[in-house]
Amino acid sequence: MLRFLSSKIIFFWMKSTACAHSNIAIIKYWGNLVDEERIPLNPSISLTISPLTTKTTVRWGSRTYRVKLDGKTVKGDGKDRIVRNLERIRKLANFDGKAEVVSINSFPSGTGLASSASGFAALALASSKALGMKLSRRELSILARYGSGSAARSIYGGWSELTAGETSQESYAFQLAPESHWQIHDIIILVSKKEKTVSSEDGHKLAKTSDFLSSRIKSVRRNLPLLRSAIITRDFDLLGKIAEKDSLSMHSIMLTSDPSLIYLEPETVEIMKRVKEWRPWIKAYFTIDAGPNVHLLTIPHHREKLLRKILKIYDENQLIECVPGRGAWTSKKHLF
Ligand code: DP6
Numbered sequence: 001m002l003r004f005l006s007s008k009i010i011f012f013w014m015k016s017t018a019c020a021h022s023n024i025a026i027i028k029y030w031g032n033l034v035d036e037e038r039i040p041l042n043p044s045i046s047l048t049i050s051p052l053t054t055k056t057t058v059r060w061g062s063r064t065y066r067v068k069l070d071g072k073t074v075k076g077d078g079k080d081r082i083v084r085n086l087e088r089i090r091k092l093a094n095f096d097g098k099a100e101v102v103s104i105n106s107f108p109s110g111t112g113l114a115s116s117a118s119g120f121a122a123l124a125l126a127s128s129k130a131l132g133m134k135l136s137r138r139e140l141s142i143l144a145r146y147g148s149g150s151a152a153r154s155i156y157g158g159w160s161e162l163t164a165g166e167t168s169q170e171s172y173a174f175q176l177a178p179e180s181h182w183q184i185h186d187i188i189i190l191v192s193k194k195e196k197t198v199s200s201e202d203g204h205k206l207a208k209t210s211d212f213l214s215s216r217i218k219s220v221r222r223n224l225p226l227l228r229s230a231i232i233t234r235d236f237d238l239l240g241k242i243a244e245k246d247s248l249s250m251h252s253i254m255l256t257s258d259p260s261l262i263y264l265e266p267e268t269v270e271i272m273k274r275v276k277e278w279r280p281w282i283k284a285y286f287t288i289d290a291g292p293n294v295h296l297l298t299i300p301h302h303r304e305k306l307l308r309k310i311l312k313i314y315d316e317n318q319l320i321e322c323v324p325g326r327g328a329w330t331s332k333k334h335l336f
Contacts, residue, residue, distance in 0.1 A: 003097040015059040016130035020121035020154045021053035021325035022113065024186055024287060024295050026243045027220055027227055028250045029149050029162060031207025038149045039171045040164045041207065042220045044099045045227050046153045048160065048179065049186055050325030052108040054118035057335040058126040060090075060099045067101045069119075078233050085120065085147045086127055093131040102335040107320065113188070113293065116200070120147030121154035125328045140328070141173040149204075158182075159231050159324035161224075179324035180233050185303045189314055191267045191292040198261055200290045206257035223252075236299050240285025243297060247287040254290070265292040275310075282306050 003136035029044035065083045067074040074082065086099050101123070105115050124143040128135050135143070137155055145162070152172065154162040158179035165171040207213055223242050230238035254261035271294045275286050284298040284306045298306050310319065 001231075011162060014061050014130050014132075015057065016126045017052055017055065017057040017331045018122045018125035018328055019055045019130065019331055020118045020125070020151075020328035021048045021050050021157075022054075022115065022118040023048045023150060023154050023160075024149065024322075025153075025289070026239060026287065027223055027246045028289070030204065030216075030250045030253055030290075031213065032204050033164070033166070034168075035205055038145050038147075038169050038204075039166075039168055040162060042147055042217050043159045043161060043164045043224055044150075044153070044232075045159065045176065045224070045311065046150070047088070047184065047186070048154055048325045048327065049322035050179075051106055052113065052115075052118060052320070052322060052325075054103060054115055054122045055118070055331065055335065056101060056103040056122040056126045058086075058094060058101050058130045059336070060097055060127075060130050060137065062098050062100050064103075065098045067103075069103045070105060077287070082123065085123060086141070088146060089124070089127045090110050092131055093128075095131055099127065099130075100336070104257065104335065113320070114192075116148035117150040120144045120151035120330045124151070124155070125330060129330060137327070138172045138174065138200070138314050142168060142171070145171060145173070148200075155328050158324050160233060161228070175327075176228060177231055179326055182231070182324070183300050184236075184324060185216075185298050185300065187296045187298065187303075187306065187310065188319045188320040189271055189294045189296065189310065190320065190334060191265055191271070191294060196263065196291050203257075203261055203290055204252065206259070206261060207253055209230075209258040210253045210256040212256055213253055216253055219249060220246070236283060240297060243285050243287040247289075251288065254317070263291050264288070268292045270292055271296075274313075278309055279307075282309065283284045 023046040025046040027045045029040045033039045040071045043088040116150040141152040141155040159176040160173045162173045227242045283302045286293045
């Protein structure tokens with residue numbers, strides 16, 4: 001009886017909950033040096049964005065791995081990807097047992113918004129903390145990166161950079177500036193709520209088939225110091241120009257891969273053109289991830305003007321407004 005009770009107590013202590021926000025990359029990560037370890041081919045810089053959040057509770061000590069996301073049991077490849085990460089953490093802690101994971105997203109699933117960044121950042125923090133590990137932010141970013149490259153950056157609040165080293169230990173994220181540094185608005189226009197047909201995971205594998213990849217990597221290396229200084233000096237026009245240029249450069253790699261990847265929809269292109277038309281009066285710049293949805297970046301003074309223009313064309317429920325958010329954090333309110 002006493003043994004049973006003590007094991008219950010141990011398992012209670014082996015539970016932890018963490019939350020993390022998603023992020024939007026200004027210089028994007030596209031393509032891996034090593035696919036299995038998600039060692040990126042190029043460095044990337046992003047802004048962690050609130051309110052898009054994943055909350056995850058992990059409890060170690062079960063006989064099998066069980067994973068639930070937004071109330072549904074996760075099976076197949078989705079589960080395998082999470083289990084691979086849990087196994088890595090379990091071995092690091094030298095723990096012999098499996099875990100139960102329950103996770104919820106604050107944003108509706110199936111909106112085409114990437115939840116892997118917030119998801120794997122929250123998982124890295126919750127699962128390591130539940131095993132009593134006190135990892136540095138850098139170590140957490142490496143663990144999160146194994147699950148999803150962009151997740152490494154969601155460990156930090158505000159602006160962060162993911163390095164592209166030659167080994168896993170050299171490929172980590174670090175913070176460039178905290179969330180309080182600069183008030184930026186990111187208005188996301190949901191062009192399509194459909195699940196994408198080619199995942200980022202498969203897309204990254206195609207990057208090397210594009211003839212233009214080496215020139216993209218050269219331009220990323222040129223733009224990195226410029227973007228870092230745009231962030232530090234709060235130069236919005238420079239940041240916006242780099243954001244547009246880099247997302248177009250990433251999409252040109254996708255379009256010229258073999259087979260080609262076309263994430264853009266006619267409406268995506270329509271918004272891109274309109275933003276350019278509005279630009280003399282409204283400071284707003286677009287960036288687009290691996291999907292058709294558009295992120296419009298603006299500053300407080302121009303937010304209302306931009307929203308008025310957008311709402312003439314799109315419905316309110318197609319918009320999500322984000323602001324700079326904090327890095328991954330723990331919570332005492334468990335999901336089970
Ligand atoms: C276009 O991090 O989603 O959003 O590692 O397979 O999960 P996986 O890929 P992911 O790729 C991000 C692609 C991007 C650009 C970026 O966020 O840097």
